[in-house]
Amino acid sequence: MNNWLTRDNLIRWAPLLVLLALICLFALIEPRFFSVRNAARIAIASTPALMVAIGVTFIIIMGSIDLSMEGTVSVCAVIFAFAFIALGGTLASFAWLALPLALLVGAAVGLLNGLIHVRFKIPSFMCSLAIGFVGTGFALLLTGGDRVRVEDELFRSLLTIRFLNFPIMVYVALACLVLAWFIQSHTKLGRNFYAIGGGEELATSSGLNVGRVRALAFMLAGMFYAIGALLAVGRIGIAETATGNNFMFVSITAVVVGGTALWGGIGGVWNTLVGVLIVNVINNGMVVIGLPNFVQDAVLGILVITAVVLSTNRKTVAFVK
């Protein structure tokens, strides 16, 4: 046997193999699945979810969890849309300021989340879930239940203008992915996420200010949620309280299916890319091959378990809780 075919290597590449297998499977059943146009459709559906999933990847690498994405996305989307329209309603005017404003709002919500989690020593699960609810409520307060349309052709060119068959929003997402990879692999902050996830006591005794890193991680995640919100608004041209719906399920599933372990220290943003693609290939493929809806949910559930079994090395885990 070739020496590269080790269990470690298999586990490492399992998510990608699962993705390729799925693509082959769907393409065999329905050849129309395998086309550039459909790849673009899957990519469009994936971009907002990818941004949100990258955000939560940083948190999961630390062994924490962040469930505030739905509220944060809604708040960022709604504030962006209001500011965008108030400042002129087209990217060619001062309305472009709404873009950095949305990022600031995302960062602020994330930082608040992180500070409450660290200062009051509330488990990240509870704290972020609560902040998420607050966010959804706040977005509802701002909109009063209405939806805000963002009709600017220039902003909507994220979706409508294509370059090599893919709309601009896909390239924006790819650029953000590379940025996330850079933060993860080439900055002290990124390396510290792994240090905390691999062993928090060890990181603390090595002199790392764990609280500070955690708070910054939540802030960074919030900024990626904000980018996700912008792309979500760019995709359908509407900002509303429901903009954040479903992002929790999709992003956490994608991170886990991509091979980032929920106990921390393992995985990264490339795994998340593969995970998001797996989830969206399944969603697209099951409609394309004509599976009934109730089967789709069941298949997705089975796939999550299968992917976790295949892609994580559970031998090194002392206990499961």
Next chain:
Amino acid sequence: MSTFIKDFIEREKVSRRNFLLASAYGISGAAALKMFGPSPVQAATHDDPAIAWSYRNRTNPYWNEIVSGGEAFVESLGKSKDALVHLINEGSSEKSLADVKALMAKESGKVALAIDTNDAPNCRPVVEAVAAAGGYVSTIWNKTDDLHPWDFGDNYVSHMTWSDEKPAEQTARILLDAIGGKGGVVHLGGIASNNPAIERLQGLKNALKDYPDVELLDAQPADWDTQKANQIMSSFITRYGDEISGVHCANDTIGYGVLEALRAEGMDIPIVTYDGNPQAVDLVREGRILATVFTNPHWGGGVTASLAYHAATGAFKPSEEPNEHREFYGPTIMVTPQDAADFKAKYLENVPTYDWKDFWGPSNGQIQYK
């Protein structure tokens, strides 16, 4: 659906029917006993009952409109709109019932409640809890077929629902005519188990019977969600491509997602929606949506609260009203490009001031059970 699942559902229906028959017997037995003695709960009226609306939440434009109608009614009484008590169930029947019981306890039953009980089986316990406390309740949408207001004297004031099959069939005909009576259509539906979702798809199927050259290519639930509808429509385009000549959507929010999926592909094919939300009406006026159906949720929300309130104050006695005033269909108005501008001016730009004591004027006849 496999025969196994079909059989299972059929069996469950039968055993549920037996159970309902048995419980109906139990109730009528109890009623017969009551004839020989005074009933423990007399329908006492209240001078100034608390007015409450119990609903899912306000994020959905439809429910937002319903509740704004409730607020308009409260304001018509000379109260501030904050006087309306909001019981928000967030899609949980358990919370819905618990909230109602808590409110009844807090106000000692002096309550006029308007409610959508979230799902049909939850309607009976809610109505029983209100009646036992001496409150007054009017329901919309969800109710089992064996439960009737007239079985509860005055306390269960009324039930209103909307029959979506006919209007959905009309929008379908507009769509099928627009594509010239041939080609393929797809349907994007609501949450698969929701009654309106089932009726709106059935409406399309009814219309299709008269159009033998049109094929229903696919129907998938989009859960009333814009983003989900957007993704499903993209997948439909992959699978059927140019075979799709028209899209039938179960509501406006689904329609928005479909329009954006078509825009991303540079496609322009006719679509019809449902609900008549302001933005959808604008899109109808621009000709981007061929038709939508307005169910006047503002009026529905207001008049449901009004019915419960006026029964509670004794302004009218529900038990003296005929059955078609206790169980009735809400209004439906078709909006097409020709009349969209008029419609918008009349219903949306200036919300009409309704006479909240005209309980049944705009309604659409007594509910029929199949």
